[in-house]
Amino acid sequence: MKVLSRIVSAARRRLGATHFVAPPDAQTIDLDKAAVAANPFPHYDRLRAAGSVQFLPRHGFWIILEHDDARRALGDAETFSNAPYAGVDAVLLAADPPGQAAIRRLLSRRFASSNLGRLEERARDIARAVLRPEIDAVGGYAAPISRAVAAELIGFDAAAVAEISEGSVRALATSEPLAELIAVLDRIAPRASIFAELGDDAGGLVGDAEIRSLVRLLWLAATTTTERVIAHAILRLADDPDLTARIGSNRVLLGPFIEEVMRLHPPEHLLPRLATRSVETAGVTIPANALVQICVAAANRDPAHFDRPHDLLLDRPQKRHLAFGSGIHHCLGAPLSRRVVAASLDILLDAAGDLRLRAPAQTLPFFKTASALSPTELPIAL
Numbered sequence: 386m387k388v389l390s391r392i393v394s395a396a397r398r399r400l401g402a403t404h405f406v407a408p409p410d411a412q413t414i415d416l417d418k419a420a421v422a423a424n425p426f427p428h429y430d431r432l433r434a435a436g437s438v439q440f441l442p443r444h445g446f447w448i449i450l451e452h453d454d455a456r457r458a459l460g461d462a463e464t465f466s467n468a469p470y471a472g473v474d475a476v477l478l479a480a481d482p483p484g485q486a487a488i489r490r491l492l493s494r495r496f497a498s499s500n501l502g503r504l505e506e507r508a509r510d511i512a513r514a515v516l517r518p519e520i521d522a523v524g525g526y527a528a529p530i531s532r533a534v535a536a537e538l539i540g541f542d543a544a545a546v547a548e549i550s551e552g553s554v555r556a557l558a559t560s561e562p563l564a565e566l567i568a569v570l571d572r573i574a575p576r577a578s579i580f581a582e583l584g585d586d587a588g589g590l591v592g593d594a595e596i597r598s599l600v601r602l603l604w605l606a607a608t609t610t611t612e613r614v615i616a617h618a619i620l621r622l623a624d625d626p627d628l629t630a631r632i633g634s635n636r637v638l639l640g641p642f643i644e645e646v647m648r649l650h651p652p653e654h655l656l657p658r659l660a661t662r663s664v665e666t667a668g669v670t671i672p673a674n675a676l677v678q679i680c681v682a683a684a685n686r687d688p689a690h691f692d693r694p695h696d697l698l699l700d701r702p703q704k705r706h707l708a709f710g711s712g713i714h715h716c717l718g719a720p721l722s723r724r725v726v727a728a729s730l731d732i733l734l735d736a737a738g739d740l741r742l743r744a745p746a747q748t749l750p751f752f753k754t755a756s757a758l759s760p761t762e763l764p765i766a767l
């Protein structure tokens with residue numbers, strides 16, 4: 386397949402990018418269709434084999450699928466702008482160079498290693514407090530741990546977290562759940578202790594509206610992502626007693642296990658970008674002003690980069706996956722979330738005599754869209 390893809394890419398380069406005709410899969414595929422979203426990986430494989438860069442007419446965006454091309458695009462913020470995130474946060478996540486760097490420095494102090502130790506302890510305390518012999522590992526475990534850590538980082542008290550949780554549930558019943566949740570977060574942002582601290586630290590660099598946006602970004606970036614990784618990790622463990630026994634008796638394996646879970650199940654499959662100019666990528670010309678989706682879920686399973694790309698291998702040689710992105714917007718919370726996920730699994734493994742699913746795996750409900758695939762309920766017994 387790989388050889389075929391290289392021949393096709395080479396032929397396309399010879400022909401010139403303008404002669405590029407999207408292969409049949411790209412013409413018709415709908416990544417939001419339930420059957421595709423439930424297991425997009427074979428679809429990514431077929432698309433990638435036909436070429437790293439494709440236009441998907443059903444979505445109206447370009448998609449980048451090969452690891453090296455994805456990493457290159459993530460590293461070229463001037464050509465591939467983060468502008469599509471403007472509705473989430475225009476101050477850091479959607480900001481482009483040079484403005485983004487100063488804001489990033491402002492926030493980076495919150496992720497100093499002394500702070501991370503305290504936040505990991507918070508994760509451990511909550512994990513111990515909420516764990517039960519029978520539990521929904523998403524709503525009863527991964528979610529409260531992720532939210533408690535985010536609340537501690539941002540300085541939201543329990544009442545604020547309860548308001549956000551209620552707001553999230555209400556938001557799900559609306560046609561614009563993200564906009565609804567953002568409205569709740571914006572209302573209570575000034576109650577976060579980080580709100581005043583950032584104002585003091587910023588020395589006039591940002592005002593109240595920008596700080597509100599950063600508080601909102603921190604909450605949105607920290608919670609669902611971490612929750613999804615913990616959920617996928619527990620699903621893998623509950624589904625594979627040998628794997629659980631190996632990791633349970635040798636916790637050094639927890640680190641490589643978590644990296645593999647994030648590689649195989651990145652919480653966001655598509656990272657959106659706007660092409661600021663016409664750009665040739667893998668022999669294909671992406672026009673100026675095009676919406677581009679960098680498919681990290683496909684890049685993380687690129688057979689040219691990872692041997693046995695669909696298998697979870699604890700002894701895989703270190704090759705960096707793209708679950709945390711890359712380049713100037715590389716996830717600021719990556720070291721924190723690694724520690725929080727590890728702490729959650731460590732406490733779970735300490736308590737687990739015989740970790741198992743309490744429902745057949747094929748009946749579990751999943752959140753399924755073009756950009757994410759994650760269990761929403763995970764009934765387990767320890």
Ligand code: HEM
Pocket residue numbers: 477478479489538602603604606607608610611614651652653656657707708709710711713714715716717718719721722723
């Ligand atoms: C496993 C958990 C997490 C994953 C997989 C993840 C993934 C990502 C990704 C892919 C990006 C880059 C988006 C892009 O370039 O399009 C990002 C950015 C970011 N993440 Fe995370 N994230 C996680 C947890 C966290 C946590 C716990 C925090 C803490 C608050 C956090 C804070 C941020 C921030 C502030 C940015 C924006 C950085 C910038 O624009 O310069 N993330 N994250």
